[in-house]
Amino acid sequence: MQARLYLVTYDISCPKRWRRVQKVIKGICQRSQLSVFVCRASAPRISRLEREMRRIMHHRDDRLMILDLGPAHVAAPQVKLMNPMTDIADLEAAIL
Numbered sequence: 001m002q003a004r005l006y007l008v009t010y011d012i013s014c015p016k017r018w019r020r021v022q023k024v025i026k027g028i029c030q031r032s033q034l035s036v037f038v039c040r041a042s043a044p045r046i047s048r049l050e051r052e053m054r055r056i057m058h059h060r061d062d063r064l065m066i067l068d069l070g071p072a073h074v075a076a077p078q079v080k081l082m083n084p085m086t087d088i089a090d091l092e093a094a095i096l
Contacts, residue, residue: 002071003041004040004041004042004043004068004069005071006029006041007065007066007069008025008029008037008038008067009036009064010025010057011063012063013058013061014061014062017058017062021057021062021064024049024053024056025049029041040076046066046068050066
């Protein structure tokens, strides 16, 4: 299964849910900004992440956005960061 690059961002209104969401996302993604993460993962892994977020989040109050940037080996060189967190191409793929 091919690794893809995803940008994951969220806005959670409750601090308790925010901590829970952050813990789950940090398990497979790397933080770029406060509520913005970059993931190198398979599509099924991202689907599992979405299911977990649906379980935790309140759909009226919270927001989650997952952007598929494409195959990791193609998308990573296209991502430009002013203050790089790390080389995106070196992110470990979470293809579980």
